Amino acid sequence: MKSMIYAIETNFYASRGSKLNEIARSYKMIAEESKNIKNVKFVWITDGKGWNFAKRNLKETFDVLDTIYNINDIENGELDILFRNYSKK
Secondary structure, rough: OOOOEEEEEEEOOOOHHHHHHHHHHHHHHHHHOOOOOOOOOEEEEEEOOHHHHOHHHHHHHOOOOOOEEEEHHHHOOOOHHHHHHHOOO
């Protein structure tokens, strides 16, 4: 079994604001840069109604980060699946 380091960021946004756009851009950059680090996986867990107003930026990040989750994903065991899949590689 290969060791993997998971860098996990979590946040929740109840309202809109310019911070959402900056957060999405920042995590997109982290996602792209972390792909070059062996045995490190960046995971972003985010949710909240605020994302209804920043969908474009969130989608741009989603396009480069395959490990972005929301509360529903967590409740449905997606992190368990992620950890199992990467421990097998």
